[in-house]
Amino acid sequence: MLYERIKLENDEKIIKTVRKHWWIIFTRVSFSIFMMLMPLIGYTLLMAIAPEFLTQKITLFVNETYSTEISFLYCTWVLINWMMLANFWTDHYLDLWTITTRRIVSIDQRAYFHRFLSSFRLERLQDMNIEVKGLIPTLLNFGTIEAQTAGGSNEEFKTKNMPDPRGLKALIIQAADDRQRTIPTSSIAQDGTL
Amino acid sequence: MNELLSGMQFSLSDGLELVFYVALLAFTIHSVIAIYHWFTFGTERSISLIAASIYLIGGGLLIGTMLMLLLNI
Numbered sequence: 001m002l003y004e005r006i007k008l009e010n011d012e013k014i015i016k017t018v019r020k021h022w023w024i025i026f027t028r029v030s031f032s033i034f035m036m037l038m039p040l041i042g043y044t045l046l047m048a049i050a051p052e053f054l055t056q057k058i059t060l061f062v063n064e065t066y067s068t069e070i071s072f073l074y075c076t077w078v079l080i081n082w083m084m085l086a087n088f089w090t091d092h093y094l095d096l097w098t099i100t101t102r103r104i105v106s107i108d109q110r111a112y113f114h115r116f117l118s119s120f121r122l123e124r125l126q127d128m129n130i131e132v133k134g135l136i137p138t139l140l141n142f143g144t145i146e147a148q149t150a151g152g153s154n155e156e157f158k159t160k161n162m163p164d165p166r167g168l169k170a171l172i173i174q175a176a177d178d179r180q181r182t183i184p185t186s187s188i189a190q191d192g193t194l
Numbered sequence: 195m196n197e198l199l200s201g202m203q204f205s206l207s208d209g210l211e212l213v214f215y216v217a218l219l220a221f222t223i224h225s226v227i228a229i230y231h232w233f234t235f236g237t238e239r240s241i242s243l244i245a246a247s248i249y250l251i252g253g254g255l256l257i258g259t260m261l262m263l264l265l266n267i
Contacts, residue, residue: 001239017237072210072263076217079256083221086228086249093245094235107235112227115235 006098006105015175018097021142021163028088036081039074097159099172102179104147106157118157122179124149128172130165137161145169207267214264221253 008014034041094109101122108116125147132143143165146158162168204212228249232242 001233001236001242068263068267069206069210072260072267073213075256075260075263076213079217079221079253079260082249082252082256083224086224089245089249090228090231093241094231096237109231109235112231 008100009102012100012102015099015101016168016171018099018162018168020092020095020159020161021140023136023140023142024161025088025092028092029085032081032085032088035084036078039077095159097162097168099175101175104157104172106159108159120147120149120157122172122176123183125172125176126150128169130169132165141165147172207264210264210267214260217260218257221257225250225253 090112091109094107094115096107098105098107103119103121104125105117105119108118110116127148129146129148130143131146132138132141137143142161142163144158144160145162145165145168149157229242229246232245233239236242
C-alpha cells in the first residue's frame with residue numbers, strides 16, 4: 001500500500017491524509033449515472049414531447065423487432081460508463097495530500113501509470129495561500145490550497161478542491177511550528193534556512 | 195469473387211458478438227489495471243477491497259446480461 005512506499009522516517013507520524021472534497025466525486029458519479037440513463041431519458045422525453053416523431057414503424061423497431069439487440073447495445077453503453085466511473089474513483093482515491101510530522105507529500109494521479117509525487121519538508125514551508133471561489137465552494141467549504149517553499153527552486157504545491165482549506169492551513173502551519181521547535185537550533189543557518 | 199465476399203459478410207449477430215468480445219477484453223484489462231492501482235497506491239486495503247468488489251460485481255453483472263442477450267439474438 002501507499003504508506004509502505006512513502007517510507008516514513010523514524011519517529012515520523014502521519015497527522016492527516018486529505019483527499020479532494022466529496023462534492024467533486026459526487027458530481028462525477030452523478031454525471032456517470034446520468035450518462036448511463038441518458039438513452040432511456042432521451043427516449044422517454046422524445047415520447048412525451050414529440051410523439052409524432054416516433055412513428056409506429058420506429059416504435060415497433062425499438063420495442064419488438066430489435067429489442068434484444070438494442071438492450072445489448074444499451075448494456076455496452078452502461079459498461080463503458082461503469083469503467084469511466086472507475087476512472088473517476090481512481091482519480092479521487094489516489095489523489096491526496098499526506099501531512100506528516102516532518103513533511104507534506106502531495107500525490108497527483110494524472111492517469112493510470114502516470115503519477116506525480118512531490119514532497120517538501122515542513123521546515124521549508126514559507127507561505128500558504130488558500131482560495132475559495134464560487135458559490136458551491138463557499139457553501140461547502142472547499143477550495144484551492146497552495147504551499148510555497150523556500151529553497152533553490154520555486155516549487156509550489158497547489159491542489160484544487162481541497163476540503164476545509166482554512167482548517168488545513170492551520171493544521172499545516174501548526175505542524176510546521178512544531179517541527180521548527182524540535183529542530184536543534186545549531187542546524188539552522190543564520191539566514192533561517194537549514 | 196462474389197462467393198468469397200458473400201462468405202465474409204457479417205450479420206448483425208456477428209457484429210454484436212464482436213462487440214461483446216471487445217467489451218469483455220476491455221473490461222478485463224481495465225479491471226486488472228484499476229485494481230492494481232487501488233491496491234498498490236491506495237491508502238487502505240479495506241477500501242480498495244470494497245471498491246474492487248463493487249466494480250467487479252457490477253461489471254460482471256453487465257457482462258453476464260450482455261452474454262444472455264447475445265445468446266437470445
